Amino acid sequence: MPVDGRPTRDRLIDAFESLLVSSGSRGATLDAVAAAADVSKGGLLYHFHSKDELVEGMLERLRVQGAADVEKMRTAPNGAVDFYLETSVDSGSDFDRALIATARIAQENDPRASSALADLREAWFAELREHTGDEALARTIQLIGDGLYFDDTTGLAADDALSHVRAVLSRLDVL
Amino acid sequence: MPVDGRPTRDRLIDAFESLLVSSGSRGATLDAVAAAADVSKGGLLYHFHSKDELVEGMLERLRVQGAADVEKMRTAPNGAVDFYLETSVDSGSDFDRALIATARIAQENDPRASSALADLREAWFAELREHTGDEALARTIQLIGDGLYFDDTTGLAADDALSHVRAVLSRLDVL
DNA sequence: ATCGCTGTACCGTCCAGACGGTACAGTAGA
DNA sequence: TCTACTGTACCGTCTGGACGGTACAGCGAT
Numbered sequence: 001m002p003v004d005g006r007p008t009r010d011r012l013i014d015a016f017e018s019l020l021v022s023s024g025s026r027g028a029t030l031d032a033v034a035a036a037a038d039v040s041k042g043g044l045l046y047h048f049h050s051k052d053e054l055v056e057g058m059l060e061r062l063r064v065q066g067a068a069d070v071e072k073m074r075t076a077p078n079g080a081v082d083f084y085l086e087t088s089v090d091s092g093s094d095f096d097r098a099l100i101a102t103a104r105i106a107q108e109n110d111p112r113a114s115s116a117l118a119d120l121r122e123a124w125f126a127e128l129r130e131h132t133g134d135e136a137l138a139r140t141i142q143l144i145g146d147g148l149y150f151d152d153t154t155g156l157a158a159d160d161a162l163s164h165v166r167a168v169l170s171r172l173d174v175l
Numbered sequence: 176m177p178v179d180g181r182p183t184r185d186r187l188i189d190a191f192e193s194l195l196v197s198s199g200s201r202g203a204t205l206d207a208v209a210a211a212a213d214v215s216k217g218g219l220l221y222h223f224h225s226k227d228e229l230v231e232g233m234l235e236r237l238r239v240q241g242a243a244d245v246e247k248m249r250t251a252p253n254g255a256v257d258f259y260l261e262t263s264v265d266s267g268s269d270f271d272r273a274l275i276a277t278a279r280i281a282q283e284n285d286p287r288a289s290s291a292l293a294d295l296r297e298a299w300f301a302e303l304r305e306h307t308g309d310e311a312l313a314r315t316i317q318l319i320g321d322g323l324y325f326d327d328t329t330g331l332a333a334d335d336a337l338s339h340v341r342a343v344l345s346r347l348d349v350l
Numbered sequence: 351a352t353c354g355c356t357g358t359a360c361c362g363t364c365c366a367g368a369c370g371g372t373a374c375a376g377t378a379g380a
Numbered sequence: 381t382c383t384a385c386t387g388t389a390c391c392g393t394c395t396g397g398a399c400g401g402t403a404c405a406g407c408g409a410t
């Protein structure tokens with residue numbers, strides 16, 4: 001048991017995600033993850049027997065976080081659309097980090113990561129569709145959210161992007 | 176000079192891009208690039224003295240392709256917006272591949288790749304803004320394009336996405 | 351209480367293979 | 381002869397992973 005409040009297992013996944021986000025999968029080596037979590041490499045391999053298990057652990061945590069996010073979206077006070085856009089721009093939350101990290105893994109041709117992401121996107125889309133009552137609009141809003149995400153992760157985000165999107169969606173009587 | 180029509184130098188960049196797109200930068204090793212281009216490792220290192228030079232070569236070619244794309248966008252018969260959306264969805268063209276490959280490199284924290292991408296995005300935005308006369312709309316369309324790209328690269332593209340986007344943009348009197 | 355044992359939570363070292371890169375000798379075609 | 385390669389033989393470093401060892405908390409039987 002670690003002295004510190006957050007369990008070592010979670011700290012390792014945190015470190016893995018952070019490294020994936022900041023340096024891509026080339027930088028997310030087991031040594032780097034262990035060092036970032038302030039754990040020895042042996043310690044890391046105690047919790048996760050292989051790099052593959054580390055990925056699995058991250059995806060499992062993402063699914064839990066994702067289910068909670070969809071629930072929050074469903075009951076958001078300003079509506080699902082606003083909640084979706086707001087959380088599409090990287091706020092630096094744990095869930096954002098997990099999502100970006102998973103996208104990195106998915107790009108490396110990991111079918112588990114791709115399907116975890118696909119499941120989440122489907123759930124989001126179902127919410128958007130229900131709240132707008134319009135499939136085309138829901139799909140478009142989801143694309144805008146994806147665009148916000150992509151820009152953030154490529155480090156090319158325009159700071160006024162979200163307000164511009166809100167202005168345009170107002171003209172469509174959404175928001 | 177190779178017997179084959181396409182110069183070896185270009186074939187090497189092609190192979191590098193293809194590997195980046197299909198397996199990420201972890202899979203794009205010098206050995207793999209050389210093998211995919213049907214060139215010996217020595218032959219690769221004859222053209223590019225280091226992996227860094229390979230990246231540089233790819234970025235230089237992207238800039239040339241990018242300038243041509245912006246020009247085509249400016250003079251597109253169906254308008255810049257339609258052209259932009261059409262080319263945002265991965266058609267498998269050389270330019271698409273170059274763009275996705277560069278995004279992969281940019282995610283690995285390469286400032287040269289990021290700035291090459293930023294320059295291109297700025298040029299596209301300027302075109303969109305000029306053709307719509309509306310900054311908020313231009314920014315939103317660019318985000319939709321980014322979303323289309325992101326979905327393609329993550330392997331989660333909805334096949335009806337583009338037609339849905341067109342339907343929504345029609346309501347805004349664009350297209 | 352204490353002895354023996356188990357499970358948890360690590361640490362530190364070692365290793366095979368992959369990777370980027372170097373060096374150089376050889377060769378087919380213009 | 382020069383260009384454009386091929387092929388082979390390396391080197392040093394990094395990486396994932398295996399392995400053995402350590403420390404300690406808890407727990408049932410004696």
